Amino acid sequence: MKFQSLFLAxxxxxxxxxxxxxxxxxxxxxxxxxxxxxxAASHSYxxxxxxxxxxxxxxxxxxxxxxxxxxAFQPGSMMDTRSRSIADPDPRVGSRIAALAPDEQxxxxxxxxxxxxxxxxxxxxxxxxxxxxxxxxxLKPGKKVKIEMQWNAQVPLxxxxxxxMNAQGVELSMTQWYPKVCEYDHHGWHSNPxxxxxxxxxxxxxxxxxxxDSAYTVGGTGLLKNPNACGHGYEAExxxxxxxxxxxxxxxxxxxxxxxxxxxxxxxxxxxxxxxGTDLHFIYQNDTSYGAWEELPAICERIFxxxxxxxxxxxxxxxxxxxxxxxxxxxxxxTLVRGNRSLMSLVGVTAHEAAHAWFQGVLATNESLHEWxxxxxxxxxxxxxxxxxxxxxxxxxxxxxxxxxxxxxGTGKEQALSTHxxxxxxxxxxxxxxxxxxxxxxxxxxxxVGDDVRDAxxxxxxxxxxxxxxxxxxxxxxxxxxxxxxxxxxxxxxxHSTAYIDFAIDEVRVTTDSTFITLSRPGSMPMPLExxxxxASGVSQDxxxxxxxxxxHRALGEGEILLEDWPWTEPTYHLxxxxxxxxxxxxxxxxxxxxxxxxxxxxxxxxxxxxxSWKAKN
Numbered sequence: 001m002k003f004q005s006l007f008l009a010x011x012x013x014x015x016x017x018x019x020x021x022x023x024x025x026x027x028x029x030x031x032x033x034x035x036x037x038x039x040a041a042s043h044s045y046x047x048x049x050x051x052x053x054x055x056x057x058x059x060x061x062x063x064x065x066x067x068x069x070x071x072a073f074q075p076g077s078m079m080d081t082r083s084r085s086i087a088d089p090d091p092r093v094g095s096r097i098a099a100l101a102p103d104e105q106x107x108x109x110x111x112x113x114x115x116x117x118x119x120x121x122x123x124x125x126x127x128x129x130x131x132x133x134x135x136x137x138x139l140k141p142g143k144k145v146k147i148e149m150q151w152n153a154q155v156p157l158x159x160x161x162x163x164x165m166n167a168q169g170v171e172l173s174m175t176q177w178y179p180k181v182c183e184y185d186h187h188g189w190h191s192n193p194x195x196x197x198x199x200x201x202x203x204x205x206x207x208x209x210x211x212x213d214s215a216y217t218v219g220g221t222g223l224l225k226n227p228n229a230c231g232h233g234y235e236a237e238x239x240x241x242x243x244x245x246x247x248x249x250x251x252x253x254x255x256x257x258x259x260x261x262x263x264x265x266x267x268x269x270x271x272x273x274x275x276x277g278t279d280l281h282f283i284y285q286n287d288t289s290y291g292a293w294e295e296l297p298a299i300c301e302r303i304f305x306x307x308x309x310x311x312x313x314x315x316x317x318x319x320x321x322x323x324x325x326x327x328x329x330x331x332x333x334x335t336l337v338r339g340n341r342s343l344m345s346l347v348g349v350t351a352h353e354a355a356h357a358w359f360q361g362v363l364a365t366n367e368s369l370h371e372w373x374x375x376x377x378x379x380x381x382x383x384x385x386x387x388x389x390x391x392x393x394x395x396x397x398x399x400x401x402x403x404x405x406x407x408x409x410g411t412g413k414e415q416a417l418s419t420h421x422x423x424x425x426x427x428x429x430x431x432x433x434x435x436x437x438x439x440x441x442x443x444x445x446x447x448x449v450g451d452d453v454r455d456a457x458x459x460x461x462x463x464x465x466x467x468x469x470x471x472x473x474x475x476x477x478x479x480x481x482x483x484x485x486x487x488x489x490x491x492x493x494x495x496h497s498t499a500y501i502d503f504a505i506d507e508v509r510v511t512t513d514s515t516f517i518t519l520s521r522p523g524s525m526p527m528p529l530e531x532x533x534x535x536a537s538g539v540s541q542d543x544x545x546x547x548x549x550x551x552x553h554r555a556l557g558e559g560e561i562l563l564e565d566w567p568w569t570e571p572t573y574h575l576x577x578x579x580x581x582x583x584x585x586x587x588x589x590x591x592x593x594x595x596x597x598x599x600x601x602x603x604x605x606x607x608x609x610x611x612x613s614w615k616a617k618n
Contacts, residue, residue, distance in 0.1 A: 023465070023468050023469070023470055023471070023474055024185070024186040026056045026057055026058070027056060027185065027202075027203060027468065027469060028053070028054065028055065028056055028057065028183070028184050028185070028202050028203075029053075029054040029056060029202065029203060029204055030051060030052065030053050030054070030181050030202045030203075030204035030205075031051070031052040031204055031205045031206075031207075032049055032050070032051055032178075032204060032205070032206045032207065032208070032259070033049060033050045033207045033208075034047060034048070034049040034178065034206070034207070034208045034209065035047070035048050035049070035209050035211075036178075036208065036209065036210045036211065037211045038172075038210060038211060038212045038213075038263075040171065040172070040212065040213050040216065040263075042103075042154075043103075043154060043155040043164045043172070044152065044153060044154045044155065045152070045153055045155070046150075046151075046152045046153075047150070047151050047152070047153065047178060048148070048149065048150045048151075049148070049149055049178070049179075050146060050147070050148050051146070051147040051148075051149065051181060052144055052145075052146050053139075053144065053145050053146075053147060053181060054143075054144045055139045055140070055141055055142065055143055055144070055145075056141075056142070057141060057184060057185075057186075058141050059141065059184075060138045060139065060140050060141065061135065061138070061139040061184070062134070062135055062138055062139075063132045063133060063134045063135055064132070064133050064135065064139075064145075064147070064181060064182070065130050065131065065132045065133075065181075065182040065189060065191040066130070066131050066132075066133065066149075066179040066180060066181055066182065067129060067130065067176070067179065067180040067181075067182060067191075067194065068108045068110075068124075068128070068129050068130065068131055068179055069108075069129060069162070069176030069177070069180070069194045070106035070107055070108045070153055070154070070155070070156060070162065070176070070177065071106065071107055071108055071128040071129050072097075072106070072128065072129050072193075072194045072195070072196070073097055073100065073105055073106030073107075073156035073157075073159060073160075073162075073163070074097070074100070074105045074106065074107060074128065075097060075098045075099075075100065075105070076098075077097065077128055077129070078128070078129070078193050078194075078195050079093075079097065079129075079160075079194060079195045079196050080097035080098050082195045082196070083095070083096075083097060083195075083196065084098065086425075086426060086427060087425070087426050088426050088427050088428050089427070090160070090196070090427055092159070092160055092326050092327070093159055093160050093196065096159050097159055100156065100157060100159075103154075104156060104157035105154065105156055105157075106153075106154060106155060106156025106162070106163070107153060107154050108151055108152075108153045108178075108179060109151060109152055109153070110122055110124075110131060110149060110150075110151045110179065111150045111151055111152065112148075112149070112150045113133055113147065113148070113149050114147070114148040114149075115133065115135055115136055115145060115146070115147055115148075116145070116146050117146075117148070118136060120133055120134060120135070120136060120147070121133070121134040122134075127193055128193075129193050129194040130182070130191045130193060131179070133147055149179055151179060153177070155172065155174070155177070158170075158173055158325075158326065159326070160196050160326060161173070161175050161176065161196075161325050161326060161329050161336075162174065162175045162176050162177060162325075166324055166325060166326060166338070167326065167338065167340075168285060168287060168323060168324075168338065168339045168340055169264075169266075169285065169287075170262060170264045170285065170323055170324040170325075170339075171216070171263060171264045171265065172216075172261075172262055172263040172264065172324075173262050173324035173325045173336055174220070174260060174261045174262060174263070175260040175325065175329065175331060175336065176194070176199075176260075177260075178259070180201065180258070181201075181202050181204075182202075183200045183201055183202050183366070183469075184202075185366075185469065190366065190368065192368055192422060195422055197368065197371075197421040197422050197430070198367040198368045198371050198374070198421040198422075199258070199367060199368070200364075200366045200367065200368050200369075200469075201257030201258050201364070202257060203255060203256070203257050203364075203467060204255075204256070204257065205252075205253065205254045205255070205256075206221065206222060206251070206252070206253040206254075206256065206259045207250075207251075207252055208222065208250075208251045208252075208253075208259055208261075209248055209249065209250045209251075210248075210249040210251070210261065211246055211247075211248055211249075212246065212247055212249065212263060213245070213246060213247075213265075214243045214244065214245055214246060214247045215265040216247075216263040216264060216265050216267075217232040217233070217263065217264065217265070217267035217268075217269055217283060218230075218232070218247075218249045218261055218262070218263045219261065219262060219263075219267070219269070219281060219283035219320045219322045219334065220251065220259070220260050220261025220262060220320065220322070220331075220333075220334050221251065221253045221256060221258070221259045221260050221261065221331055221332050221333045221334050222251035222252050222253030222256075222259065222318075222333060223251065223252050223253070223317060223318055224249065224250065224251055225250045225251070225252050226248070226249075226250045228241070228242060229241065229242050229243060229247070229248070230243060230247050230248075230249055231243060231247075232247075232267075232269055233268075233269030233270070233271065234269070253332065253333060255315075255467060256332035256333060256361070257332060257364055258331055258332050259331075259332070260331035260332075260334060260336070261334075262283070262322045262323075262324040262325075262336055264285065264323075264324075266285050266286065267283050267284065267285060267323075268283070268284055268285065268286055268293075269281065269282070269283050270282045270283075270293075270294075270297060271297075272297040272298070272300070272301060274301050274304060274305070276308070276313075277317070278304060278314060278316075278317065278318070278319065279317060279318045279319075280297060280300055280301060280304070280318075280319055280320075280321070281318065281319070281320040281321070282296060282297055282300070282320075282321050283320060283321070283322045283323065284321075284322070284323040284339055285323055285339060287339055287340055288340055289339050289340045289341050289342075289346065291343070292341060292342060292343040292345075292346045293323075293339070293346065295343055296321065296343075296346055296347065296350060299347050299350075299389070300321065300350055300354065302385075302389065303347075303350065303351050303354050303385060304319070304354065306384075306385045306388070307354070307355060307357075307358055307381060307385070310381060310384065310455070310458070310459070311355075311358045311359075311381060311458060311459060311462050312358065312362075312459055312462035312463055312466070314357060314358070314362075315362060315466070316332075316333050316357075318333060319333055319334065319354070319357060320333065320334040320335075321334070321335055321337065321350055321353075321354075322334060322335065322336050322337070323336070323337065323338070323339040324336040324337070324338075325337065325338060326338060327349070328349040328350075328352060328353045329353065330353045330356030330357065330360050330361065331361075332357075332361045333357070333361070335350070335353035335354065335356070335357075337349045337350060337353060344390060347386075347389065347390075348382070348386060351382045351385050351386055351389075352378060352379065352382045355378040355379075355381045355382050355385075356374065356378050358378075358381070358462060359373070359374050359377045359378045359381075360374045360378070362462065362466045362467060363461075363462060363465055363466060363468075363469075363470060364467075364469050365469060365470055365471060366469060366471070367421065368420060368421045368422065369420060369421075369471075370471060370472060371421040371430075371433075371434040371438075372417045372433060372434050372437065372438030372441065372495075373438065373471075373472065373475065374434075375434040375435045375438055376434060376435060376436075376437065376438010376439045376440075376441055376442060377438065377439075377442055377458075379401060379435050379436075379438065379439040380398070380401075380438075380439045380442040380443060381458075383397055383398050383400075383401065383439065384397065396592065398439055398440070398443045400436075401435070401436045401437075401439035401440050401443070402436075402440055402595050403436075404431075404432050404435070404436030404437075405432060405436040405437045405440045405595055406595055406596075406597060407432065408428075408429070408432050409437075409498075409500045409501075409595065409597050410500035410502070410523070410597040413429070414429070414432070414433075414498040415429045415433060415498070416433075416495065416496055416497055416498055417433050417434075417437060417438065417441070417494065417495045417496075418495050418496045419433065421434065437494075440595050441494050441495075442454070442458075443593075444593060444594060444595060445479065445490070446593070447527075447528075447530070447554075447591075447593035447594060448485075448487070448490060448527070448528060448550075448554065449479060449482075449483040449485055449487075449554050450483070450554040450555050452555075453479070453482050453483045453554070453555075454479070456482055457475075457478050457479040457482050457483075460478050460481075460482060461474075461475050461478045461479075464478060465478075472491060472495060473491075476488075476491050483552075483554070484552055485550045485551065485552045485553075485554075486549065486550055486551045486552075487550070488549075489526070489547075489549045489550070489568075493525045493526075494525075497524075497525075499523070499524040499525035500523050500524055500525055500597050501523045501525045501527055501594050501595055501596050501597065502521070502522045502523030502596055502597050502598050503519060503520070503521055503522075503523065503527075503529060503588050503589070503594075503596065503602065504519065504520050504521075504522055504588075504598075504601040504602070504616065505517070505518075505519060505586055505588060505601060505602065505603070505604045505616070506518040506519060506520045506572065506615070506616045507613075507614065507615045507616065508584070508586055508604050508606060508612075508613070508614045508615075509612070509613045509614075509615075510580055510581055510582060510584065510606065510611065510612040510613070511580060511611060512580055512611065513578070513579075513580055514576060514577065514578055514579070514580060515533075515576070515577040515579060515580060515581045515584065516574070516575070516576050516577075517531075517574075517575040517576075517577075517586060518572055518573070518574050518575075519531075519545075519572065519573040519574075519575070519588070520571060520572045520573075521571060521572075521573075522598070523596070523597065526547055526549070526566070526568040527547070527594060528544065528545065528546050528547045528550065528553060528554070529544075529545040529566065529573075529588060529589070530542065530543070530544060530545075530588070530589055530590060530591065530593070531543040531544075531545060531563075531575075531586070531587070531588060531590075532586075532587040532590040533577075533581065533584055533585070533586055533587075534584065534585040534587070535581055535583065535584055536581075536582060536583025536584065536608050541559070541561065542557060542559065542560040542561070542590070543560065543561050543562075543563050543575075544556060544560055544561070544562050544563065545563050545564075545565065545566050545573065546562070546563075546565045546566075547565060547566060547568065548565045548566075548567050548568070549568060563575065582606075582608050582609060582612060583606060583607065583608035583609075583612075584605075584606055585603065585604070585605040585606075586603070586604045586605075587602060587603045588602040588603075589602060601616065
């Protein structure tokens with residue numbers, strides 16, 4: 001077996017992988033200019049926008065689809081039907097959409113569409129949340145098209161993510177609120193009807209002006225270009241807002257794939273500037289969790305400092321935490337989180353949603369297809385931070401993720417991580433896959449390639465693939481480049497199958513001059529295996545049993561001994577040590593790094609006799 005070491009100095013050379021990766025070397029671009037006139041009393045608004053769409057693909061396009069998310073909040077919609085028919089309905093949704101009165105429903109009605117100033121055909125068909133613009137002239141590769149659109153909309157009563165009057169009384173949670181261009185990549189169009197799950201969007205620039213009653217404070221994506229004219233905590237020190245009855249909020253955001261905002265007349269607005277110059281904004285109500293919100297800014301700075309150090313530098317000038325929505329949901333440069341929480345709960349949801357600013361905001365994997373790469377990786381770094389902020393010696397750092405995943409692994413009820421986010425048969429299966437198993441995937445990868453290599457790979461992945469919508473193969477290439485190991489098997493088993501991990505000690509026998517150990521693999525997934533033998537006097541020796549599939553092994557720990565590899569085709573593994581060890585204890589996976597479905601057969605302790613033998617009962 002050959003020794004594989006981490007060579008960080010070669011990071012720039014190792015990960016020049018574009019030719020082999022999933023990323024095709026191109027992606028579409030879009031620039032929105034919007035003008036929004038809001039009638040807060042009726043929870044409605046009129047919108048007009050100009051969209052400049054650049055076709056950087058090698059394909060000619062005849063039409064372009066737009067998401068119309070608010071149309072999902074109508075009785076009989078696909079989201080309504082799915083929410084009521086799934087075996088374990090989301091309690092936040094359930095049958096609430098079906099019960100919405102006409103003035104509580106959500107809708108977007110496109111009034112006119114023009115392409116380069118000429119009237120164009122708009123086709124919504126039978127799909128309430130997708131509409132298509134037919135182009136009068138084929139959009140060839142490398143060309144641009146200007147689409148102008150006017151629409152009016154009614155904001156739904158808050159049910160899921162978006163809406164007016166959430167559980168804490170926030171008036172407007174404006175997410176998925178405008179006609180949004182669907183993504184087109186090397187897989188084709190991604191025009192998935194909205195049922196309340198994940199998103200995928202085109203990188204672009206937003207120039208958004210929102211006209212709203214001056215009583216409201218607004219926070220969201222982007223930088224406010226007219227802070228002194230808006231006030232409400234945005235104005236420069238010593239200045240006062242210069243607004244009248246209506247404020248014209250003008251936001252600019254560059255290199256983002258979505259735009260979200262929220263507004264309420266009772267919002268408080270606090271700011272904190274980090275040492276590196278990043279401005280953190282906190283917009284919330286003076287409710288029962290006021291004290292927790294007052295403590296959040298200092299902790300949020302620690303969150304951003306930790307993620308900057310362990311993932312990569314946050315690339316935008318600002319981030320805003322806003323009270324709103326129905327739990328916690330990430331958007332570029334901001335998040336909406338539910339208020340009325342304890343401090344630890346508020347920190348936890350903020351740590352999770354803020355982590356999305358890296359994994360969904362910057363890397364932006366297609367989270368409908370690879371939801372585990374966003375939710376799972378986000379949950380992993382969140383757990384790393386929370387373990388530092390709130391140490392819990394009674395629970396491993398990623399213990400909740402392991403418990404969640406193991407509740408379904410090996411039961412026959414699990415669905416593979418490769419399942420499209422919309423198509424899990426239960427909400428529980430989706431959560432255990434995207435969040436729990438996704439987090440386990442990244443944590444357990446450290447046991448395969450070494451924690452140091454895994455941690456370096458996360459940083460290299462962020463640096464190499466930011467703003468490029470990477471996929472699983474892109475991440476795999478980064479890890480393989482840094483480790484020198486082959487990881488097809490790990491991704492195949494963990495992502496495309498429901499194979500589970502289970503190892504066992506079958507026999508331990510000690511003679512006057514030797515020690516014999518037989519191991520087996522009842523589970524369906526092979527792994528490199530760690531073994532610890534402790535003598536009667538308490539002296540321990542660690543061993544690594546590598547996998548031939550990897551073409552190498554992780555770096556050995558201090559004093560760790562490398563054994564012969566275990567071919568995955570062999571059901572058992574035999575170890576013979578030329579030393580008699582009376583009173584020994586044998587442990588598999590002594591650090592509990594693997595998500596084993598059955599760990600009760602991983603430890604054997606023999607009494608202190610010269611000749612000893614233990615064999616598992618068949």
